[in-house]
Amino acid sequence: MISISLQQKKCIGCNYCAEIAPELFRMSKKDGKSVLLHATHKGDYQNLKTNDFFREDALKCKEVCPVKIIKVHDCKS
Numbered sequence: 001m002i003s004i005s006l007q008q009k010k011c012i013g014c015n016y017c018a019e020i021a022p023e024l025f026r027m028s029k030k031d032g033k034s035v036l037l038h039a040t041h042k043g044d045y046q047n048l049k050t051n052d053f054f055r056e057d058a059l060k061c062k063e064v065c066p067v068k069i070i071k072v073h074d075c076k077s
């Protein structure tokens with residue numbers, strides 16, 4: 001399992017994460033910021049625990065995010 005987190009407030013709306021991993025992120029039509037899909041915590045600090053299948057894409061998003069607000073950690077189920 002991995003844990004993905006997004007500090008939404010600092011998102012600059014570049015759209016990179018939603019392009020790389022549309023299964024994980026989409027852009028909000030309301031404020032133009034990224035939304036972590038299926039996150040258990042909504043709001044500024046969004047968090048999602050999901051399986052390893054999404055690890056590679058999540059790490060790519062973490063790398064390309066210009067403001068470094070996407071974090072990816074290993075976690076136990």
Ligand code: SF4
Nearest residue numbers: 011012014015017065
């Ligand atoms: S890559 Fe970072 S700054 Fe760009 S939309 Fe995604 S979370 Fe926001």
